[in-house]
Amino acid sequence: MKILVPVKRVVDYNVKVRVKSDGSGMETAGVKMSMNPFDEIAIEEAVRLKEKGVASEIVAVSLGVPQCAETIRTALAMGADRGILVETDAELQPLAVAKLLKAIADKEQPTLIILGKQAIDDDMSATGQMLAALLDWPQGTFASKISIEGEQITVIREVDGGLETVTLNLPAIVTTDLRLNEPRYASLPNIMKARKKPIDKLSPADLGVDPAPRLITLKVSDPPKRKAGVKVGSVAELVAKLRNEAKVI
Amino acid sequence: MTSLVLLEFDAAGIKQPSRSAVAAARKLGEVHALVAGSGLDEAAQAAARLPGVAKVLVADAPGLDHLLAEPAAALLVALAPAYSHLLAATTAVGKNIMPRVAALLDVQPISDIADVVDADTFVRPIYAGNGLATVKSADATKVITVRAASFDPVAAEGGSAAVETAAIPDLPNVSRFVSAALSKSERPELTAARVVISGGRGMQAGENFKLLEPIADKLGAAVGASRAAVDAGFVPNDYQVGQTGKIVAPELYVAVGISGAIQHLAGMKDSKVIVAINKDEEAPIFQVADYGLVADLFTALPELAAELERS
Numbered sequence: 001m002k003i004l005v006p007v008k009r010v011v012d013y014n015v016k017v018r019v020k021s022d023g024s025g026m027e028t029a030g031v032k033m034s035m036n037p038f039d040e041i042a043i044e045e046a047v048r049l050k051e052k053g054v055a056s057e058i059v060a061v062s063l064g065v066p067q068c069a070e071t072i073r074t075a076l077a078m079g080a081d082r083g084i085l086v087e088t089d090a091e092l093q094p095l096a097v098a099k100l101l102k103a104i105a106d107k108e109q110p111t112l113i114i115l116g117k118q119a120i121d122d123d124m125s126a127t128g129q130m131l132a133a134l135l136d137w138p139q140g141t142f143a144s145k146i147s148i149e150g151e152q153i154t155v156i157r158e159v160d161g162g163l164e165t166v167t168l169n170l171p172a173i174v175t176t177d178l179r180l181n182e183p184r185y186a187s188l189p190n191i192m193k194a195r196k197k198p199i200d201k202l203s204p205a206d207l208g209v210d211p212a213p214r215l216i217t218l219k220v221s222d223p224p225k226r227k228a229g230v231k232v233g234s235v236a237e238l239v240a241k242l243r244n245e246a247k248v249i
Numbered sequence: 250m251t252s253l254v255l256l257e258f259d260a261a262g263i264k265q266p267s268r269s270a271v272a273a274a275r276k277l278g279e280v281h282a283l284v285a286g287s288g289l290d291e292a293a294q295a296a297a298r299l300p301g302v303a304k305v306l307v308a309d310a311p312g313l314d315h316l317l318a319e320p321a322a323a324l325l326v327a328l329a330p331a332y333s334h335l336l337a338a339t340t341a342v343g344k345n346i347m348p349r350v351a352a353l354l355d356v357q358p359i360s361d362i363a364d365v366v367d368a369d370t371f372v373r374p375i376y377a378g379n380g381l382a383t384v385k386s387a388d389a390t391k392v393i394t395v396r397a398a399s400f401d402p403v404a405a406e407g408g409s410a411a412v413e414t415a416a417i418p419d420l421p422n423v424s425r426f427v428s429a430a431l432s433k434s435e436r437p438e439l440t441a442a443r444v445v446i447s448g449g450r451g452m453q454a455g456e457n458f459k460l461l462e463p464i465a466d467k468l469g470a471a472v473g474a475s476r477a478a479v480d481a482g483f484v485p486n487d488y489q490v491g492q493t494g495k496i497v498a499p500e501l502y503v504a505v506g507i508s509g510a511i512q513h514l515a516g517m518k519d520s521k522v523i524v525a526i527n528k529d530e531e532a533p534i535f536q537v538a539d540y541g542l543v544a545d546l547f548t549a550l551p552e553l554a555a556e557l558e559r560s
Contacts (some may be wrong), residue, residue, distance in 0.1 A: 016511055017376045026380050038493075094348065095357040118493060120512075122375055124360045125344050129318065130352035138319050138424040141345045144486065154427065158486045159341040160495070161438070162431035166317065169423045178479065178493065179486055214357035218370065218383045226518065229539040231530075235552040238524065238542050239560070246522045246539065248444070248501040249468060249557070 001054060001148075003046040004110040005080065006061045006101055007039040009071040010121045023219045026121075035071050038116025040078070041176040044183040045146065046114055047079035054148055057081050059108060063092055063100055069199055076194035077186030083199035084108075088211060090204070093122075096211035098130035103207035105135055110171065112153065117142050117175040128175035138168035142177040250278040250368060252334040253306070255325065257316075257342050258284060258292040263299060265441040266338035268402035270395040274336050275301045275403070276365040281332070282306070283415070285313040285324060293412050300407040307412060312420040315429075316342050320420035322349040327418035329354055329390055333368065339394040339496070340440075347394050356388035361496075363399040377492040377515035397440055398498030398519055432487060439490065442471035444501045445517070447490055448483070449475040451506020451527065451546055455483040460547070461505065463554040473497065475504075475513045491516035506546045509534030526550075 011017050012034040017026045035043075049055040060075035062068035063086040072083035086100050105113060118125040132139035140146065140155030144163065147154050148170070157164045158177040186194070204211045232238045242249045252274040256267040274280045280301055284292045285308040296305040306328065312320045325335055325346070335350060337343030339361045351358035363381065364372035370385045371393070439445060446461050446468070458472065465472050473495070474488040490497055492515040502520035507513060509525070509532055517523070518537050525538035528545050535541040542549060 011376070013512070017379050019380045026376055093357050095352065095355070098352055120377065120492065123377070123492065124348075124358070126348035126351070126358050126360055129345065129348035130358075132318075133322065133349040133352035136421075138421075139345070139349065140424075141318070142341060157341070159429070159431075160440070160487060162429065162485070162487055164315070164429045165427040167425045167427055177486060178476070178489075214387050215359065215384045216387065218385055220375070220380045220382045223374070223378055223381050223518075226523070226537045226539075229523070229535070229537075229541060231535070231541045231543060235542065235544070235549055235556050238540055239553070239556045241540055242501070242522070242524070243560075246501075248522050 001111040002057045002059065002108065003049060003055045004059050004061060004105060004108055004113045005039070005042045005046050005075065006115050007043065007071050007075050008036040008116070008119050009033050009062060009064060009068045010036045010119055013037055013120055019220050019222050023221055025217065025220050033067070035074050036116050036119045038118055038176050040183040041180050042114040042116050043075045043078045043080060044181045045176060048181065050079065059084060059110070061086070061101065061104055063088065063097055065089060072199055073194050074186065076197045077191040078184060082197055084202065085199055086202050086204060086207065088204050090211045091213050092211055093213045093215055094124050094126040094130055095214060096209065097127050098134050099209045100204060100207055100211065101131050102134040103209055112170065112172060112174065114174045114176065117177055128173050132173035137172050139173040140166055140168055141175045143174050144177050144179045146174055250333045251281060251331065252277050252279070252336055253281045253283055253328060253332045255283050255337040255343070255346065256296055257338065257340060258295060262295040262405055265402050266340050266397035268299065268405065269397035269400040270336050270338040271299055271301060271403045272400040273362065273365055273395040274334065277334050277368055279303050282410070283308060283328070285316060285321060287311045287314055295405070297410040297412050298406050298408050300403050302408050302410040305410050305412045306415040308415040308417055310417045310420065312422070315426040316346065317424050317426060318345045318349050319424050321346045322353060323418050323420055325350045326353045328415060332390065334391045334393060336393045336395055338397050343394045347392055351392035354390050354392065356390055356392055357386065358392045358394070359384065359386055360394050361396045362393055363396045377511050378518065379511065396496055398496050432485065436465060437469065437471045439471045439473050439495050439497055442499055444468045444470035445473050445490070445497050445499045446470045446503040446505065447473035447475060447507060448478055448505050449507030450477040450481060452478060452483055458484055460550040464550065464557060467554070467557040475507045475510070477510070504534050504538070505550065507534055508532045509537065
């Protein structure tokens with residue numbers, strides 16, 4: 001079974017990103033970039049399926065600027081077999097990403113595509129579901145456990161009140177939630193080995209997709225600031241303030 | 250211009266996040282509501298009583314039970330031509346279904362809107378709420394999920410909408426519901442609670458979350474957690490408040506043993522009053538707290554329970 005795992009290059013989750021002073025977007029120049037954390041979980045799950053003998057090949061895909069190749073290298077160092085980079089400077093929104101990934105899936109014919117449930121930059125939480133729609137495949141989103149048996153995959157999903165279990169026909173889409181696994185760190189020998197693994201380069205035009213965004217960002221502004229609060233000296237003072245000043249209890 | 254809102258419901262009626270989605274839709278013009286599943290009489294009546302809903306569509310088919318994404322999206326796509334906007338709350342259900350609908354309609358979804366500027370223009374948080382983007386959609390149909398914490402929900406009672414049966418399209422049969430293991434709790438749901446008390450890594454162990462219970466009982470609060478506490482295995486993921494968990498905006502949010510990572514703040518900083526209890530006085534949570542108590546939570550929590558009990 002071949003598994004496709006799209007990986008996104010995003011601002012590292014430890015970086016506090018600020019709004020640009022002209023309100024045109026977020027300040028991302030010179031900021032540390034990393035693989036989207038949920039995509040690391042996706043790669044890890046694919047590698048575990050390969051280690052169990054369920055998967056035979058893992059293809060990591062990234063879309064965007066040339067530096068996305070570094071994100072693919074990280075996936076290769078974790079255990080993916082080869083990479084595909086769709087290079088473009090265009091702003092890519094989930095609809096365009098889903099179309100590009102569909103074109104790649106049509107070529108690669110994977111049985112399973114595992115994606116992060118959400119990218120921590122645009123927080124859209126949409127690409128996996130959209131790719132499932134375009135491929136006309138079922139989707140198991142926000143997965144905390146998966147198991148593959150024959151032509152089916154069973155997915156335990158994190159839903160609002162607890163867990164939901166669904167069974168999907170393969171091929172299928174899975175999006176990862178936090179507790180699916182704990183991603184490994186790539187070892188130095190594996191990082192070295194990853195340098196020799198192949199990365200194919202394509203353009204959106206090669207895939208016949210117009211990536212033009214449908215959402216135009218008019219401006220980005222700072223969220224409202226909370227005014228500074230006070231420190232209280234004791235539990236009794238806290239309860240008194242909540243009761244008499246804030247009037248919330 | 251008419252909007253269609255996909256509603257979620259349970260035995261108690263239409264869920265609060267869905268009523269917030271109706272509130273957002275009312276800013277766009279006429280509102281129709283959709284209930285889907287089987288045995289929908291009560292849900293349809295509850296939907297018809299929502300103020301501001303002009304019509305309720307009832308899609309009654311066993312294939313729509315549990316609102317699996319594949320059949321639910323097929324239904325919404327079949328209904329879409331009559332509507333300018335399709336909306337649902339930003340819940341596990343809404344997030345699962347709406348992007349699928351959008352792709353089938355060849356539109357870019359607008360996720361988790363926090364404000365409506367006009368029929369094409371919306372405000373949504375990006376980068377864990379560190380930025381608020383105003384975005385304008387060029388698509389003919391707008392497919393939207395609504396951040397419930399940003400819109401006061403419409404009341405559960407007061408309206409009297411017409412109820413109509415929706416035609417059911419061919420439903421894909423590629424996914425099957427197996428089971429649900431929902432946390433049983435007497436407490437309110439996190440996203441609907443007036444008070445939320447959350448524990449973080451400082452709780453040190455799952456069993457210590459018991460210390461929050463007498464306080465939650467006294468305040469009628471829901472119990473939540475930071476991602477760090479979920480990652481550490483103290484509590485299940487459905488407790489998680491934050492960028493990658495639930496977004497809450499209660500009257501009172503009490504953060505206990507939570508340092509205040511960016512991704513946690515993203516889920517609770519719209520709360521009306523924030524209390525932080527943490528022994529590290531440098532913890533970033535104090536920068537957003539209205540009332541901060543620098544204390545060891547293992548002494549402060551029993552004291553707080555006793556103090557609330559006393560009065």
